[in-house]
Amino acid sequence: MESIELKSLSGEVRELLHPHDAEDARLVQKGLMLYRQGMVGPISIGEDSVTATVQDVTPVKVRLDLTFLSMSECSCPNEGLCRHQMAVFFTAYAKIGSVAEWVEEWREPMKEKKAFTSWGMQTAKDLIKANGVLKPEYSRWVHSFEVSFDTLLATKKYTSPFIITELFQIYERRIHASAPVEQEWRLLYEMVGIVISFKKLAVLSEQSGHTEDMVRRAYLHLFHNMMDDAEDLVQKIGIQSLPFDFDEFILNLKDDAFELLTAVKGLELERVYLYRLLWTHLFKKKPWREEEIRKINERLKELHDWENPLPLLIAEIHLNILLGDDEPALKLVGRIEDDVITPYLIHWIDFLSHQKAWKRVAPLIDLFLQKIKGYLEELGGYHPCSSFTKTALKAIAPYCAENGRMDLFERALVQTLPYSFADYEYLLFERGQFDRWSELQAYVGLNYYDLPKERVKMIEKEKPEVLLGMLHQLAQREIEQKNRQSYKLAVRHLKKLRTLYKKMKRPDDWDYFFTTLLDKTKRLRAFHEECKRSKLIEGALDGAH
Incomplete structure (x- = not known):
């Protein structure tokens, strides 16, 4: 054992x-x-x-x-x-x-990495010599990417995920070296390279048995770098005049992009991101998008039990939104569990808000707010939830501001508490809704002494009665602890209460409250002693006279 x-x-x-x-x-x-x-x-x-x-x-x-x-x-x-x-x-x-053997085995990936980096550099040089600069021919491009990838990365000589970054970077340098010279073709060549490389790396990751955690720590950044590069490329391709024979390449790329949805089980967010990017900016023809929806539905019918349908469903929602068919898109959104669909909704809210399509974005925001609480509960962990809440509030803010829907924004703040506390606290304070502001402090467990001093000063001046409830609760809580230390704290709260009542010119209310309190606590001798020691009881009697 x-x-x-x-x-x-x-x-x-x-x-x-x-x-x-x-x-x-x-x-x-x-x-x-x-x-x-x-x-x-x-x-x-x-x-x-x-x-x-x-x-x-x-x-x-x-x-x-x-x-x-x-x-x-x-x-x-x-x-x-x-x-x-x-x-x-x-x-x-x-x-x-053997400790020595353990350390040696642990260090092995480092040695392996150095050895394979050297081997990879030489192999890449050989591949460049063999291929040279590639002329515009889609199938030849893809074949070149696949052979280079398999030669450099799909070797069985190593197992460590930490070597992949080194070899992938060599592979990228190798395919850049064979790019066409003409600017417009080079951009398309690089885009095709990203789609093929993304798929190949995802499949390699799955076949190598690398866990999600291993990928995250070793080479997830490679996928994110490709996503960033693809975003730059679609912008550049979009603003240049395209050669007439580009369409054939786009059609082929469109077919290869479909495989992003089904190639592997993991990396959902990354695969969907790249797919959506391509269909939003490159594959713009209405018949293409309609045909793609038919293709997705056919693939969904053939899906095996072990395959993940989510990327296909997200793709169908996205294409419907691009076509302006919001009804089927919203129906699909409603069918997917809160903890699964919620993060994807932000993209479409941003997309439609950017177009100022306010009538279209409103139902999406409504669905989003219905689902966000369930998503945050599943997500767990304060920092991930806080980060997602910030992103969510930022996404819905343009619609709420443009359409005077601060009620909707406030609903979002309530739904995402406690992660939205700072934003909600600021909103209520700026509006002068001090009663609700006070309730919010109590909700997150803050008491009078935790509050920012400048806030307290402002409220004491504008609406001091808001602070009375907080101090009354604090004092009562400490008295109920029934020990000397808590009685001292209770007296501290009571003295602050007395000051506030005097500021509000309500000394009779204070005297009535304190006399009643002394009567209720007459058996708590230690509490009464603390009141005498702090001269609270004398103060009460003086006030009565």
């Missing part, structure tokens, strides 16, 4: 640390040094943890969690995995295997 747990931990450490990352390499080196210098005291290996003391500059206590590495602890001030935890890991691993 001990061996199985330690092997599992070993795999997790190997996955977490990257040999090509300078900080990770230093961390492993420092942990190794502490281990080899014998700085790790006797270790205790339990069912779910390894504990030990490490003698560094000062002794530190380490606990490695065998189930969740991220739950491991060290008494040193560093956050996350530290050199002491690495030293304890090596000490524990030495009981089941």
Whole structure:
């Protein structure tokens, strides 16, 4: 059992640390040094943890969690995995295997990367010599891209995902070197290259068994770079006069672009992004778009259980919106689960808002606001939810401003609480809706003393009664704790209350409230003592006289 747990931990450490990352390499080196210098005291290996003391500059206590590495602890001030935890890991691993071999295997991808970079550069030179500059011929372009990709990246000599970036960049340099000389053909050549390369890389990723997390850490940026390049290219292609025989190339590219929807299971957002971009800016003819919808529906009928229908459905919605057929688009949107469709809706809201098609964008925003709460609940995590909320509010703001629909914007703010707190708080304060502003503070758990001082001063001047409710609640909450420290806090709140009542010229209300409070709490001697100590009780009596 001990061996199985330690092997599992070993795999997790190997996955977490990257040999090509300078900080990770230093961390492993420092942990190794502490281990080899014998700085790790006797270790205790339990069912779910390894504990030990490490003698560094000062002794530190380490606990490695065998189930969740991220739950491991060290008494040193560093956050996350530290050199002491690495030293304890090596000490524990030495009981089941060779630490030297573990480190060597961990470093292997780095050696592999260097070796393959050198090999890739030479291979790319050979390919350039063989192909030279390619004349405008679609099938020859595609064949050249595929052969170059397979030669450079689809080799079985390596397995590490961290080598892909190096080889892909060599591959890109190689295809750029064979681009046609004429500007208009070179732009189209590069666009075809992006679509083919995107598909090839996505398929390679799936066939190599690279997990979503591995792709994200090792080479997801390659897909995002291609998306950015494609966006630049469609703009450039759109403003130049196109040769007459461009249409044949566009028709072929259109067929290849369809495969973006079905080539693999993962990378949904990236595949859909590139597909939508092409159909929005390059494939503009109405008959093409109508034919593509028919093609999508045929493909949906043939779909296997293991295939993901979402990219096809998103494509159909997009094409309908491009054709101005909003009704079938909205019906499809309504059929897809909130947590799946919501992020895609922002694109169409932005698209129609940019065209100032306000009547068309309104139903989309309405659907979006119905679905966003469910999406945020599924998304989880404060930072992702906060980031998405900012994007959502930015998307609907033009429609709300242009059409005087601040009620809709406020509905969005309410739907996205607590992530929209800063925007909603600002809106209510600027409108002078201090009662609702106060309720919002209570909703997110802020009390009187958490509020910005300049806000408090303004409200004390404009509408001090708003603050009374907050202070009354605070005082009551502290009294209910029934301990000396909470009574001291309660008295602090009560003194502030008395000041506010005097400012509002309502001393009788204060006296009535405080006398009633003293009567209700007459058994709480310690509370009454705190009131006397702070002279609250004398103040009440003076007021009564």
